[in-house]
Every structure is written in C-alpha cells, then in structure tokens.
Amino acid sequence: MNKEIPYKIYLEESELPRQWYNVRADMKNKPAPLLNPATLKPMTFEDLRPVFCDELVRQELDDTTPYIDIPQEILDFYKMYRPAPLVRAYCLEKKLDTPAHIYYKFEGNNTSGSHKLNSAIAQAYYAKKQGLTGVTTETGAGQWGTALSMACAYLGLDCQVYMVKCSYEQKPFRREVMRTYGAKVTPSPSETTEVGRKILAEHPGTSGSLGCAISEAVEAATHQEGYRYVLGSVLNQVLLHQTIIGLETKAAMDKYGIVPDVIIGCAGGGSNLGGLISPFMGEKLRGERDYRFIAVEPASCPSFTRGKFAYDYCDTGMVCPLAKMYTLGSGFIPSANHAGGLRYHGMSSVLSQLYHDGLMEAISVEQTSVFQAAEQFARVEGILPAPESSHAIKVAIDEALKCRETGEAKTILFGLTGTGYFDMYAYEKFNNGEMTDYIPTDEDLKPGFDGLPHVE
Numbered sequence: 001m002n003k004e005i006p007y008k009i010y011l012e013e014s015e016l017p018r019q020w021y022n023v024r025a026d027m028k029n030k031p032a033p034l035l036n037p038a039t040l041k042p043m044t045f046e047d048l049r050p051v052f053c054d055e056l057v058r059q060e061l062d063d064t065t066p067y068i069d070i071p072q073e074i075l076d077f078y079k080m081y082r083p084a085p086l087v088r089a090y091c092l093e094k095k096l097d098t099p100a101h102i103y104y105k106f107e108g109n110n111t112s113g114s115h116k117l118n119s120a121i122a123q124a125y126y127a128k129k130q131g132l133t134g135v136t137t138e139t140g141a142g143q144w145g146t147a148l149s150m151a152c153a154y155l156g157l158d159c160q161v162y163m164v165k166c167s168y169e170q171k172p173f174r175r176e177v178m179r180t181y182g183a184k185v186t187p188s189p190s191e192t193t194e195v196g197r198k199i200l201a202e203h204p205g206t207s208g209s210l211g212c213a214i215s216e217a218v219e220a221a222t223h224q225e226g227y228r229y230v231l232g233s234v235l236n237q238v239l240l241h242q243t244i245i246g247l248e249t250k251a252a253m254d255k256y257g258i259v260p261d262v263i264i265g266c267a268g269g270g271s272n273l274g275g276l277i278s279p280f281m282g283e284k285l286r287g288e289r290d291y292r293f294i295a296v297e298p299a300s301c302p303s304f305t306r307g308k309f310a311y312d313y314c315d316t317g318m319v320c321p322l323a324k325m326y327t328l329g330s331g332f333i334p335s336a337n338h339a340g341g342l343r344y345h346g347m348s349s350v351l352s353q354l355y356h357d358g359l360m361e362a363i364s365v366e367q368t369s370v371f372q373a374a375e376q377f378a379r380v381e382g383i384l385p386a387p388e389s390s391h392a393i394k395v396a397i398d399e400a401l402k403c404r405e406t407g408e409a410k411t412i413l414f415g416l417t418g419t420g421y422f423d424m425y426a427y428e429k430f431n432n433g434e435m436t437d438y439i440p441t442d443e444d445l446k447p448g449f450d451g452l453p454h455v456e
C-alpha cells in the first residue's frame with residue numbers, strides 16, 4: 001500500500017458502522033451464562049427483566065446473532081462525537097526512534113471524556129423506548145456516571161447516580177458535571193436505601209466502595225416504578241455496544257490497507273478492550289487472519305494474570321447474578337495507594353473465555369511505569385491521557401521499543417480510552433515523586449479467593 005497515511009484517519013458519515021458486532025456468535029466456546037444467585041440456574045429473560053430493560057436483556061443473552069442493527073436515534077447521537085479519530089502516532093514513533101508503526105483510537109473526544117458514552121446512549125435509548133421514567137447506576141471514578149447523565153439529558157430520562165462517597169468528596173467537579181446534565185448524585189453508602197442504611201449502621205463513617213454503590217443502585221431501580229438499573233462495563237451488552245470502537249478502527253485501517261500485528265487495550269471490566277478487538281478477534285476465530293491481542297491491567301488489581309477463572313458475584317452486596325470470569329473475588333479491594341483506575345475485581349465473561357482459550361494475552365504493569373508512559377505520551381502527542389488508558393500506552397511503548405531492538409516494523413494498535421483532566425490528584429502524586437507501587441502478595445489475595453462462591 002503506497003497511499004501516504006495521514007496523521008488522523010477519519011471516516012465519512014456514510015462509512016460509519018450501522019451495526020454492532022457480537023463476537024459471541026463466532027466463539028466456539030461461548031462465555032458461561034450468568035447464574036441466578038438463589039437457584040444457581042442460568043438467568044432467564046424473566047429473571048433479568050426486573051433489573052434491566054427488555055431489549056438489553058435480549059442482547060445480554062444473545063450468543064448467536066453476529067450483527068445487531070444500531071437504531072437510527074443512537075446513530076444520530078453517535079454523530080455528535082463520532083467517528084473517533086484513528087491517529088498515527090508519528091510523533092511518538094519519532095521520539096522512540098522505532099521502526100514500528102503505532103496507531104491509537106482516541107475515545108476521549110466527548111465531554112464525558114471516555115468511551116463509556118458509546119454504551120450509555122444505547123442503554124438510555126432502550127430504557128426510553130420501553131417507556132421507562134429513569135435509570136439508576138453507580139459510579140466510582142465518575143466517567144460512567146458522567147456519560148450516563150449526558151445520555152439521559154439528551155433523551156429526557158431521569159438519572160440517579162450512586163457515587164462512591166470518597167470519590168464524591170474527592171472529585172467534586174465530576175459530580176458537578178453530572179448535576180449540570182441533570183443527574184441526581186447521591187454519595188454512597190446513603191440513607192436513601194435499605195442496604196445503604198444497613199451498611200452505615202455496621203460501618204459508620206465508611207467512605208464507600210463500588211460494590212456497595214452497585215447494591216444501592218440495584219435496590220433503587222427495583223423499588224421505584226418505571227426504573228431500571230444500568231451498568232457501564234463487564235456485561236455482554238456493554239461489550240457489544242463498544243464494538244463501535246473496533247468496527248470504526250477496522251474500517252479506517254482497511255481504507256489504507258493497514259493490518260495491525262498487535263492490538264493492545266487496558267482492561268478494567270473489559271468493555272473497551274472487548275469493543276476494540278471484537279472485529280479482529282472475529283477474523284481470528286473464523287480462521288481468516290491472525291493477530292496478537294494484549295490486555296493490560298494494573299499489577300495492584302491483576303484479575304487476568306493472577307485471578308481465578310470461576311463463578312463469582314459481580315458486586316460486594318451479592319445481590320447481582322453470578323458470572324464466570326477471571327476474578328480476584330468480590331471482596332477484593334485494591335491497595336489504598338492505587339491511583340490508576342481499573343479497580344474492578346472481575347472481568348467480562350467474553351474476554352475471560354477468550355483468554356482462557358489462549359486467544360488473548362494479558363500483562364500487568366505497575367502504576368509508576370504507567371504514569372511515566374502517560375507523561376511521555378502527553379509531551380509528544382499532546383493529549384493528556386486518563387490513567388486507565390495509560391496502561392495501554394505503557395505496553396504499546398514497550399512493544400515499539402522491542403521493535404527498535406529487532407529492527408522489525410510491526411504495526412501496533414492501541415485503544416486510548418479517555419482523557420485525564422479529572423485525575424490530576426493522581427498526576428500530582430506522580431509529579432511530586434510520592435507515587436509508590438504495590439503488588440499484592442499471595443497472602444493479600446487469599447481472602448478474596450476464599451470468599452468465592454462454591455459453584456461446581
């Protein structure tokens with residue numbers, strides 16, 4: 001291919017994907033089904049209906065339909081901030097003096113600052129279409145809550161966000177963005193739910209956790225007429241919506257005859273990575289082409305690299321269904337010095353199965369090296385990356401440096417999931433030289449594993 005590759009590859013509106021791709025359809029070993037925590041039987045449509053809206057339950061349970069139409073209303077919303085640019089990292093390549101070709105797909109080009117808006121608008125749309133009044137959710141770092149607030153404001157849906165209390169206090173600006181978009185933000189644990197009151201009684205003064213906020217949000221949804229609960233990662237439906245990332249990337253690369261050798265993404269619950277790799281993974285599963293896929297996770301929350309492949313609770317309150325996934329146990333909480341996000345204890349069932357089947361690799365990295373990579377990237381490519389995204393940057397740089405050693409001109413693609421403007425507290429720690437690394441010992445991980453439910 002001799003067409004010169006531009007710095008940014010955009011797609012025309014007419015070239016935008018009109019369907020999401022369901023990689024489960026091409027998987028020989030399907031991800032294990034969600035189990036009902038009471039009966040340990042696979043969750044049925046009827047089991048899931050009180051919690052999630054109907055169309056999303058259908059998507060959650062659909063392991064066979066390869067392409068699912070994106071409704072026109074969602075396509076229209078996507079047009080406000082998509083296509084996301086695919087960038088050839090010429091400046092980074094030069095700085096690293098590598099023969100490698102580096103590309104990144106930048107998802108930070110919207111007010112919420114991350115890829116999460118891709119699924120937020122889809123979930124809000126289906127709730128609206130079902131005639132619901134509103135949705136409830138939890139948010140930790142705040143990106144998901146912000147994305148959902150934007151989507152709900154656009155569609156005129158009520159949005160109730162349970163925000164982990166320490167985050168609510170530490171990130172007041174995130175909270176205000178959500179309120180600006182009309183969301184009701186409640187610090188969790190709160191007095192507004194039974195489970196919140198119970199937790200407060202047992203642990204007065206607790207600063208909250210994601211698991212607890214999930215339990216409150218689920219209770220709020222099931223106790224209010226016309227409400228459903230929505231989740232920003234982990235679930236099959238979320239991964240499906242995020243395939244817009246990979247489909248756009250592939251369309252842009254195909255235009256210029258670019259074929260990546262290695263595709264890298266950060267992994268929290270697995271939605272951006274799953275979305276980025278899905279169309280490429282489909283080719284691999286169908287035997288059409290081979291790629292290397294690398295999931296990058298924090299060494300302080302190493303679900304893939306040190307977790308167990310087992311059924312586990314999705315939340316700390318153990319009210320949600322059980323999912324079979326690589327997990328550190330629902331009781332696992334990363335060390336207090338961990339600043340880089342990606343702190344969920346488990347991983348998408350789809351990615352867990354692909355990893356288990358040897359179709360994908362995983363690497364864990366320490367946070368100071370992640371912030372070093374973030375800084376290096378910001379200084380040459382201009383974008384201030386989210387700490388989460390910087391996990392992928394770190395490994396992409398490492399791969400490019402290997403190419404410098406071997407002289408190979410590999411094509412490296414990574415997902416740049418968002419911007420880091422609300423993470424300056426973490427950057428400040430790094431800039432002050434106060435950031436430390438902590439890798440949990442086997443002893444540290446043991447209680448989480450001991451708490452795994454016994455499902456054969």
Ligand SMILES: *Cc1c(COP(=O)(O)O)cnc(C)c1O
Pocket residue numbers: 113114115116143144232233234266267268269270271272273342386388389417418419
């Ligand atoms: C939430 C988030 C992630 C991690 O979530 P996944 O579901 O694993 O994609 C990564 N980057 C950013 C910027 C995020 O907001």
